[in-house]
Amino acid sequence: MTNLPLAPNDTPRGSLACVGMGMTLGSHLTPLARSHIEQADVVFSALSDVAVEKWLARMNPDVRNLRPYYKEGKPRIETYQEWVDLMLTEVRAGKRVCAVFYGHPGIFAWSPHKAIEIARAEGFQAHMEPGISAEDCLYADLGIDPGSHGCQHFEASQLLFSERRIDPAGYLVLWQVAPLGNWSVGAFPKGPAYRQVLVDLLSQDYPLEHEIIIYRCATLPIEKASIRRAALRDLPHLQLGTEETVVLPPSQPVKPNLAIRARLAELDKLEQADISA
Amino acid sequence: MLDTIEWLETIGQNASLRHAPAEQLVSTLDQAGASAALKAAAMSGDKSKLSSEWGGGGDGGTGGGEGPFGVDHSSHSAWIDND
Ligand SMILES: C[S@@+](CC[C@H](N)C(=O)[O-])C[C@H]1O[C@@H](n2cnc3c(N)ncnc32)[C@H](O)[C@@H]1O
Secondary structure, three states: OOOOOOOOOOOOOOEEEEEEOEOOOOOOOOHHHHHHHHHOOEEEEEOOOHHHHHHHHOOOOOEEEOHHHOOOOOEHHHHHHHHHHHHHHHHHOOOEEEEEEOEOOOOOOHHHHHHHHHHHHOOOEEEEEOOOOHHHHHHHHHOOOHHHHOEEEEEHHHHHHOOOOOOOOOEEEEEOOOOOOOOEOOOOOOHHHHHHHHHHHHOOOOOOOOEEEEEEOOOOOOOOOEEEEEEHHHHHHOOOOOOOEEEEOOOOOOOOOHHHHHHHHHHHHHHHHHHHO | OOOHHHHHHHHHHOHHHHOOOHHHHHHHHHHOOOOHHHHHHHHHOOHHHHHHHHOOOOOOOOOOOOOOOOOOOOOOOHHHHHO
């Protein structure tokens, strides 16, 4: 019998799985994500509700909450870097680590991607399991098919700080509008002033009276989705929760591309000519 | 008898309960001896009514998403630093 080569002793044993809890307690957790949670040596969590935290605590005896690392006046990016360090310390110690995030762990979430990247670079097994995100719920609750008109998603501050091209013939989904301008937890809220700049920017592509939708999906199954409608001009002064996503429906029809259509018609004609020859 | 977390999990996974009219859900909860806080939350659809079950907290006990320490972990300042 041939001896199978044994893994060298220094092969790292630790691993990392970043999984999604989905948005609604009880409804969205996939069997595979649940199995990662149950089989892990250590579980880290960043979740939407205390109830969801308590639910998770029943799936594994060693769940460590990442939320207390947010501190008044501390830049959020420092907290996210700490989360990455915490996860990797346990991976390097040879543990099977599972990090659980609400929604999808890779959607508008920096630390899961970063932790996986570093773990892999250090030779550990690391991967992500998708979860049902706010985006998925939004399509269902608002009756939007991203394929009908196209759909752009932006982190609101990136839209302000970078030159991006907005297509008003499709849907525009803006994430993290509430914390706009507040890089540290508890910082003096610059929200309304920053949101006014956002409205000015958007008004280059949308009329000020254009309807916007402020959307929040249910995180507990006793809730209903919240769907509020307002005019774009009112965005700076609306009460916005950190769990809300802003949607701008199309303001223009999808225009036919006449030049490309003509080119394609030429191609079709050539094909026809080839067939009849 | 189920506790509140077990009830939430049960409601979340049950097609009849998840979208049941509030009165119907509350009557099911009532017959099964669910807590007053859960019944009030189910009746109003307001999760803050559950906070007494978790002993309150800085965010009113509603949890991560809301309040100053809400989990809001995207790259929104990371990409500025990294660019
Ligand atoms: C850091 S991102 C996390 C998104 C999450 N990973 C997901 O898969 O949906 C936070 C943003 O997600 C959106 N969000 C979070 N909770 C939400 C909810 N209950 N309903 C709608 N949007 C939500 C908001 O735009 C918020 O600013």
